[in-house]
Amino acid sequence: MDRREFLKTIGIGIGGVACGDILIPSIVKAQNAFGGNEFFGVLVDTTRCIGCRRCESACAEINNLPAPNLEDRTVLGKRRETSETQYTVVNRYISKEGKEIFVKVQCMHCNYPACASACLVKAMHKIEQGPVNWETNCIGCRYCMVACPFDIPKFEYNSPMPKIQKCNFCWEKKVSQGQHPACVEICPTEAIYFGTRREMIEEAKRRIYQKPSKYYHQIYGENEVGGTSWVYLAAVPFEEIGFRTDLGTTPYPKLSKGFLTNIAVIDLVVPTLLLGISYVVKKMADQQENREEKK
Amino acid sequence: MNEKTEVTAIKNLKGFINFFLSELKPKGGKTIFTPFNLITVPIILLGIIIISIRFARGLGAVTNLSQDFPWGLWIGFDVLIGIALAGGAYVLCFIYYILGYEKYHPIIRVVVLNGFLAYSFYAGALILDLGRPWNALNVLIGNKFGVSSVLFMVAWHFFLYTLSLLFEFAPALAEWLGLKRVWKTLNAMTLGAVVFGIMLSLGHQGGVGGLFLLAKAKIHPLWYSEFIPLLFVTSSIFGGLSMVIFEGSISSKVFRHRMSDEYHNAHDQIVMSMAKVCAGGMFVYLFLKLLELNHEATWSLLSTPMGYWYLVEVVGCVVIPLWLFLAGANSRSMGTIKIAAVMTIIGVVLNRLNICLIAYKWYSSLRYYPTWMEVVVTLTVVLTELWVYRWIINRMPVVSDSPEWAKGSHEK
Numbered sequence: 001m002d003r004r005e006f007l008k009t010i011g012i013g014i015g016g017v018a019c020g021d022i023l024i025p026s027i028v029k030a031q032n033a034f035g036g037n038e039f040f041g042v043l044v045d046t047t048r049c050i051g052c053r054r055c056e057s058a059c060a061e062i063n064n065l066p067a068p069n070l071e072d073r074t075v076l077g078k079r080r081e082t083s084e085t086q087y088t089v090v091n092r093y094i095s096k097e098g099k100e101i102f103v104k105v106q107c108m109h110c111n112y113p114a115c116a117s118a119c120l121v122k123a124m125h126k127i128e129q130g131p132v133n134w135e136t137n138c139i140g141c142r143y144c145m146v147a148c149p150f151d152i153p154k155f156e157y158n159s160p161m162p163k164i165q166k167c168n169f170c171w172e173k174k175v176s177q178g179q180h181p182a183c184v185e186i187c188p189t190e191a192i193y194f195g196t197r198r199e200m201i202e203e204a205k206r207r208i209y210q211k212p213s214k215y216y217h218q219i220y221g222e223n224e225v226g227g228t229s230w231v232y233l234a235a236v237p238f239e240e241i242g243f244r245t246d247l248g249t250t251p252y253p254k255l256s257k258g259f260l261t262n263i264a265v266i267d268l269v270v271p272t273l274l275l276g277i278s279y280v281v282k283k284m285a286d287q288q289e290n291r292e293e294k295k
Numbered sequence: 296m297n298e299k300t301e302v303t304a305i306k307n308l309k310g311f312i313n314f315f316l317s318e319l320k321p322k323g324g325k326t327i328f329t330p331f332n333l334i335t336v337p338i339i340l341l342g343i344i345i346i347s348i349r350f351a352r353g354l355g356a357v358t359n360l361s362q363d364f365p366w367g368l369w370i371g372f373d374v375l376i377g378i379a380l381a382g383g384a385y386v387l388c389f390i391y392y393i394l395g396y397e398k399y400h401p402i403i404r405v406v407v408l409n410g411f412l413a414y415s416f417y418a419g420a421l422i423l424d425l426g427r428p429w430n431a432l433n434v435l436i437g438n439k440f441g442v443s444s445v446l447f448m449v450a451w452h453f454f455l456y457t458l459s460l461l462f463e464f465a466p467a468l469a470e471w472l473g474l475k476r477v478w479k480t481l482n483a484m485t486l487g488a489v490v491f492g493i494m495l496s497l498g499h500q501g502g503v504g505g506l507f508l509l510a511k512a513k514i515h516p517l518w519y520s521e522f523i524p525l526l527f528v529t530s531s532i533f534g535g536l537s538m539v540i541f542e543g544s545i546s547s548k549v550f551r552h553r554m555s556d557e558y559h560n561a562h563d564q565i566v567m568s569m570a571k572v573c574a575g576g577m578f579v580y581l582f583l584k585l586l587e588l589n590h591e592a593t594w595s596l597l598s599t600p601m602g603y604w605y606l607v608e609v610v611g612c613v614v615i616p617l618w619l620f621l622a623g624a625n626s627r628s629m630g631t632i633k634i635a636a637v638m639t640i641i642g643v644v645l646n647r648l649n650i651c652l653i654a655y656k657w658y659s660s661l662r663y664y665p666t667w668m669e670v671v672v673t674l675t676v677v678l679t680e681l682w683v684y685r686w687i688i689n690r691m692p693v694v695s696d697s698p699e700w701a702k703g704s705h706e707k
Contacts, residue, residue, distance in 0.1 A: 081362065114509055120447035121430070122439040137433050140426020142365035143446050147509035154362050155426060157355030162426040247512055256445050256508040259524055263448055263498050263505075270494040274393050278486065281395040 039130030040175060041197030041229040042184060043204055044104055046241065047214060048191035051076065051090055051102035055183035055192065059088045059106075062173055062182040079242060082106060084154040084165040088183060093241045101234070103241050104183070104192065107132060107152045107167035108221060109229035111197075114252030115144035115153055124153070124164070129176075130197065130229045131169035138164055149225055149247050169229075197229050204233050226251030331685075335678040342675025345668045346423060354426060357668040364663035366651055369424040372673050375647040377417030378503055379527065380640065382535025384410025384460060385496035386572070392489040401558040402565055404467055404693045405546070406539055408684070411460040416680040418453055423672065445505040452499035459495060462488035470701045471691040478701060500531040507650055515654035517596050517605045520587045523650070529583065533576035534643035536569045537616075537636035544633055550688050555696040563629060570624045570632045573639065577617040584609055601657055608649060612642025 056068045065085050068075075076092040088106035095101055113132045115124045123138035134153075140162060144153045156162035170181035179185070184194040193203065204219045220238045221231035225247050232238070239245045349357045360367045387406050391399040422428045433439065434450045441447045462484055469478035504527030511519060520526075547554065547562060588594055596602050616638040623631030652663055665673075688694060692701075 083362065117443045118446065118509055120441040120444040120450060121433045121437070122441045137430055137437070137439060138427055139430040139433060140428070141424075141446065142426065143444070143506065143509075145362070145365040146506075146513070149512045151363070155365060157353055157358075157360060159353045160351055162353060244512060252509060252511075253443060255511055256505055257443075258521075259501070259505045259508060260443070260445065260448065262524075263502065266497055267494055270497060271490050274389075274490045274493055278393045278395070278490075281393070285395060 038196045038198055039128065039229065040169070041109075041130065041195065041200040041231065042181065043193040043195075043200040044230060044232045045191050045193070045204075045207065046101055046103050046232060046234045048189045049090070049102040049104065050189055050191075051092060051100065052188065053090045054186045054188065055104060056086065056088055056090060058182040058186040059167075060086070062170060063087060063168075080105075082152060082154060082166070084156050084163075087165065087167040091242060095236050095240065099235075101236065101241050103232075103234075103243075105242075106183075106230070107169070108150055109167075109169055110225055110252070111227040111229065112225070112251030112253050114147040114149060114225070117253035117256070118143040118147035127171070129171070131171040131175070132229075133168050133171060134164045134166065136163070140164075147252065149244065149252065197227075197231075200231055204231060207233060223249040225249070226254075335682070338671060339675050339678055339682075342672050345672050346675075348668075349423065349672075354424075357666065357672070359663055359666050359669070361661070361663065363656060363659060363661050364652070366424075367663055368665035368669045368673055369420060371648055371651045373417045373420040373424075373676055375503060375651055376644050377413055377420075378500065379531045379534045379643050379647060380538040381410045381413035381417070382496065382500060382531030383539040384535070385493050385500075386532050386535055387539065388463065388489045389493050390572070392486060393493070396568075398561060398568070399565060401555065401561045401694070402539070402543065404464070405543075405688070407460060407463045408467070408687060408693055409539075409542060411457065411464050412680050412684055414453070414457040414460060416676050416683075418457065420673075420676045445502055445508065449499050449502035449506065452495045452502060456492055456495040456499060459488040459492040463492065466701075467691045467693055467697075470697050473698075475700060496531075497528060501525065501528045503527055504650075510655065513656050514650060515596075515601050515657045516591060516593050517588075517601060518650050518654040520591055522583055522587050522590075526580065526583055526587075529576055529580045530643050530646060533573040533580070533639055536573050536576075537639040537643075540566055540569055540632065540636040541640060544629075546688070546694070550694060553688060553693075553695045555694065557696070558694050566629060566632055567624050567627065570620045570635065573635075574617055574620040574624070577613055577620070577639070581609070581613060581617070584613075601654065604649075604653070608642060608645045612638055612645055616642065 053068065053070050057070060059065070060067050065087070068086070076090075079091050080086075080089045082089055082105055088104060090102050090104050093101045093103065109126070109130055109132045111126075113124070113126050116122075116126050116132060119125070119138075120141070120143070121137050121139055123135045124132065124144050125135070126132045140155070142153075142155055142164075144164065145151070145155060152166050154165045156165065169175055170179075170183075174181055174185075180194045181192075184192045193200065195203070201219060201222055204222075208215045208217055208219075214235060216234050216237055218238065219231050219233060220243055221228035224245075226249060232243070234241055237245075345357050354360055358367055358369070384406050387399055387403060390396050391403050422431060425431055434447065435454065462481065465481045466478055466485065469475075469481055501524035504523040504525075507514060507519070507523055508521070543562065543566065547559070588597075597606065616635040619631050619635035619638070623629070623635060692698065
C-alpha cells in the first residue's frame, strides 16, 4: 500500500464515521405524525375507572379469546399481567388514603416501538395510523418480548405453531372502519377515550388544568420512552399504581441505533485495514528474505 | 490410502451400512463400545426424543421458558456462550494470516474447524428455540428486512461467517479427498475468507451483546451499559483463546496418534504466546469495566448482593486468571496457564448467563431455571458436535500433516 492509498483508506474511514448518521435511514419519525398523518391514541383516566372489567370481556369477544368471568372479583386481589389469551386486564391498587384505584393494562402502542425495532423480519411494526401490530411472517425469536419495556408481547408456549399475542388496537375489526376500539365503546364511565394522539394529550392537559387538585400532574406516556399512543391520567404518582417511572424519555430504537451505525462503519473499514496490514507484513517479510539472501 | 476405499464404499447401500458402522468406531479401534460412545449415544437419543416432543407440542412442553423469561438455556448457553468461546478462530486467523505469525501454523486448522463446527451446531440449535422456524429463511430472503434490528444484523453476520469458516477449512477437505485442482482454487480464496471472517466476527460478537442494548430497563445497572458490544468483543478474544488452550490440552491426549511432530513440538510455545494475548485482552476488558462503573456511576451498587455477585465474576474470573496467565507465561508453567484458561472460560460463561438470565429482571421474584430436558438437549448439541469433530480429526489432515503434494503451500 503506498501513501496515497493509505490516506485514501483513512479518509474513507473518517468520512464513514462522519456520514454514518446521514447515510443510515432514520428509523425515528416525528411525534404524533407518522408518514405525515396524525395517528390515533387513547386516554385512560384511572380516576374514572370503576373496575367493572367490561373492557376485558369486550376485548375477549372481539378477539375470539376465552371470556373472563366478571362476577369473580377475587382476581383483583393480586396484580395480573396480560397473557396470550387476555390482551387487556384491569388491576386494583389501594391508595395511601385507602381508596381503590383501577388501572387497565394493554399494549401502549409506543410512538417509537422497541418491539418493532427489535424485529428482524418486520413482523412487529407500527402502521401509519398508530397501532403496533404483528404479522405471521414472524420467526418466533421472541426478541420483541426481551425488548418491550412494558412486557406486553406474549408468546404461545404451548402450541407447535405459536403466535405472538397482544392488543392490536382493534385495528382490523374496528378502527380501520372508522369505529372505536371495543374496550372504548363498552366503557360505561368514559374512562377510556379515543381520538388522535394530539387530541388525547390536549384533553389530558385540559382535565389537569380544570381540576388540578384531582390529578397527579403528569400524563404517563406523554414522554415516556419517547411517547406512547395510549396515555394515562391518575390521582396518585404512577409508581404507586404499577407503572415503571424509570424508563426515561429516550425512544428505545435509539438505544441500539448508534451501535448499528458503528457496525456499518466497521464492515466498511475493517476489510480494507486488514488487507493493508497483511500486504505490509508480507512486503516486510519479503524484504527481510532478500536481505538475508544478499548476505 | 484407505480414504479412497471409504469414498467408494458409499456407492451401494449394503456397503454404506457397513461403512456407517465402521465409521462409528474410533479410528483404529476394534469395538464400537468405547466409554465415549456408551455415555454419549443414550444422551443423544434421549435428546432427539425431547426435540421431537418440542416440535410436536410446543416449547412449553419441554422448557421452563415463560412470558417473563423468553430466552433461556438454549439461547444463553448454545448461542451466547457457544459463540463467545468460538471466538478463538477469528483471533488466531488474524494473528496467523494477517500478522503473519508462522508459529501458529500447527493449530490454525483445528481452531478453524472448531469454529466452524461451533457455529454450525450452536447457531443450528437456534432453530430449536425459534417458535416459528419455518419462517427462518425470511431473515435471508424476502422483502421484509428488519434493518433497524440488531438481531437482523447478527443473523446475517452469523450466516456469512459460518460460510467463510467453511471456506477457510475447505482446503483440508480437498486434501482429504485428493482434489488437487479444487484445492488450488480454495487455497487462493483463503485470505479473502479470513479478511471477511474477521470483519463479520467483530460485527456479530459485538452484535450478540448489542441485542441487550434494548433491555435497558431489565438488566441490572452493573451489567447494563453502552459498552456491552465492546465488552462482548473483548471477552470473546480471551474467552476464545482460553477455549483453544483448554481444547488443545485435551485433544493432545485424545488424538495423540493423529498429531504431527510439528504440532507436538510447537504446542507449549504456542500456548505461552496465547496466554500473553489473553492477558492483554483481559487488561483492556478490565479497563472498560472500570470506565463503565465510573461512567454509569454504579460504584455504590457494589455493596449490594448483586454487587458481590458482580465481583465474583469480575475479580474471581477476570482479575485472578489475568494474574495467573502472566505468572504462568513468566515461569513457563503450562499447569498455571491451563488453570487460568479454565477460570477464564467459567468467567465468560458467568458473564453471558448473568446478562441474559441472572441479572436479567433481577428485580422480579420469578426466576428461570432450565428443565432437565433443556439440559439434555444442550448436551445433545454439544455431544453431536464432538462426534462430528472426532470423525473429521480422525480422517482429515487437521492436526496431522498434509499430504506431500499439498505440503509447504497451505501456509498462505
